[in-house]
Amino acid sequence: MKYSRFLAYTLICLITISCSVKRPVTNSVLASDGKLWAALWQQRAAEYKALCFQAYNIARLRLDQDLQTDMPARRAIITDIDETILDNSPNAVHQALQGREFEPDSWYKWTAKADCDTLAGALSFFRYAASKGVTVFYITNRDEQEREATLKNLRRFGFPDADNEHLLLKQTVSDKEDRRLEVLKSHRIVLLLGDNLSDFSKLFNKLPEDERMKITRQQSGNFGSKFIVLPNSTYGDWENAIFQYNYKINPAQKEEIIKKSLRDE
Numbered sequence: 001m002k003y004s005r006f007l008a009y010t011l012i013c014l015i016t017i018s019c020s021v022k023r024p025v026t027n028s029v030l031a032s033d034g035k036l037w038a039a040l041w042q043q044r045a046a047e048y049k050a051l052c053f054q055a056y057n058i059a060r061l062r063l064d065q066d067l068q069t070d071m072p073a074r075r076a077i078i079t080d081i082d083e084t085i086l087d088n089s090p091n092a093v094h095q096a097l098q099g100r101e102f103e104p105d106s107w108y109k110w111t112a113k114a115d116c117d118t119l120a121g122a123l124s125f126f127r128y129a130a131s132k133g134v135t136v137f138y139i140t141n142r143d144e145q146e147r148e149a150t151l152k153n154l155r156r157f158g159f160p161d162a163d164n165e166h167l168l169l170k171q172t173v174s175d176k177e178d179r180r181l182e183v184l185k186s187h188r189i190v191l192l193l194g195d196n197l198s199d200f201s202k203l204f205n206k207l208p209e210d211e212r213m214k215i216t217r218q219q220s221g222n223f224g225s226k227f228i229v230l231p232n233s234t235y236g237d238w239e240n241a242i243f244q245y246n247y248k249i250n251p252a253q254k255e256e257i258i259k260k261s262l263r264d265e
């Protein structure tokens with residue numbers, strides 16, 4: 001009798017403790033598992049590396065074509081950083097293994113390590129461009145608190161123009177157009193490289209899904225020509241557009257939208 005009372009008491013205590021423990025808000029299982037799968041592809045698929053090489057080979061081809069013209073000099077290349085020249089998939093894995101998606105605090109801790117690897121083909125392309133007198137501008141939506149670590153990470157590999165003058169971080173808005181226009185004041189932009197359509201033109205900024213598709217079709221001639229696209233299946237505006245740029249969407253709604261968005265057989 002005493003023993004069963006003790007068991008009941010223990011059970012009540014355990015239930016009370018478990019209810020009072022503050023659990024993290026879990027994110028959508030579909031979304032976080034999806035990010036794990038995407039990161040697996042980014043880290044382990046030779047096909048991913050091949051696509052990066054392909055993008056940078058095309059970039060070199062286009063640059064060589066431009067170098068043969070007598071268009072005004074002061075050539076510049078504008079490039080994004082994350083998932084364009086640096087690989088952040090370890091942060092996506094870190095989050096997904098805890099059932100979490102992107103979180104700013106975790107991201108800042110990750111970028112502060114200056115430990116991102118570089119994408120296949122990126123370094124040799126930018127070094128080649130620099131050897132031909134082309135200036136590189138890094139236009140990224142990393143912010144001021146990430147400046148030092150970002151430069152450290154770029155310098156670790158020996159990326160050209162990795163200095164304050166050529167690193168244009170996000171100040172107040174994520175729209176990159178003003179920063180592109182700033183570069184245009186002094187340089188002719190030969191190429192733009194990015195993994196997100198808004199890395200190329202303001203035409204793509206924060207559009208609904210169907211509009212993104214429409215503008216992409218209209219701009220098809222620029223891809224592989226002036227715009228060099230790197231693959232990113234982990235995150236980007238493609239994902240934000242699906243959730244209608246609602247960053248406070250709850251996990252259940254997210255799961256529902258993901259299921260509704262997919263074409264089944």
Ligand SMILES: [Mg+2]
Pocket residue numbers: 080081082083084194195196
């Ligand atoms: Mg990016």
